[in-house]
Amino acid sequence: MKAAILTLSDKGARGERADASGPALVSWLAERGAETVRTAIIPDEAALIEETLRDWTDSGEFDLILTTGGTGVSPRDVTPDATMRVVDRLIPGFGEVMRMRSLQKTPHAMISRAVAGIRGETLIINLPGSPKGAVENLEAVWPAVPHAVEKIQGDTRECASPMVPHPPVK
Template sequence: MQEHNFRIGVLTLSDKGSRGEREDESGRLIGEMIAPFGSVARYQIVPDEESRIVMLLTSWSDELKLNLILTTGGTGLSERDVTPQATEQVLDYQVPGMAEAMRSTSMQKTPHAMISRALVGVRGKTLIVNLPGSPKGVKENLEVLLPALPHALAKLAGDDSDCAEPVR
């Protein structure tokens, strides 16, 4: 895999993780899987609080100008699962094909994938991706996106080359 120099943020949403009651295996795994794409410029664990998530996604996109923000956790149906609501508030537009690809692949493994509310979208020049909270879910979902990420991030950064490159 070709090395890239994108600036990446990893945001773990977990009440227990933010209190130190649970190790952040998902955030660590994201860091490992995304390493060929650039450096993790920001990493944080915060509780499932919508206003705080909105503030961090906005700051990391607008002020830090990260190319990619990967969130983990808070995409299910429980009352505290507010990651999609927070993400929706900050997005300029969604990239539904990426979210659909994650759910479609996960559905081949578990019917529970259909309750994922994960979003993928863009704020400014930043791609924001909601991933599940479990390491297994992170691995399965992020693997689906990895082949398309360099192209998507290059386009957001201003690459004006044609998109019709053949798949190799």
């Protein structure tokens, strides 16, 4: 799987803060056999986020694009808004699972607006801006990511594994 990571950070884009989330995600993906072929840090500007996501997805180079940062409720948190304007189809389950998993650690998970969706043959997932939060959220949805990418790219194999009979209920 070929991945790209887009870090959204005003301070990071100005060189005032080192990006820790992007490198953490690169390492995490590498441990699972995914190759990160592109990374970038840009400011929290909706038009620039949209342009970058469109360019990256339309290039056909990436199976997966992870964004990190800009998923909260502050005025500069525009990543989900930009992502929704770029994707063809949303996948609500990814955001639901990430919030549910994060809620076990912090009540602030309730204010995450992270989304995931499909553009062309690329899966885009918004992750939090902190390295810990980004990795934890990706871990939460990872069991479905390879399968989702296969399906997005046209795999026609059956999704369900054979049913295993359940023991009778007493």
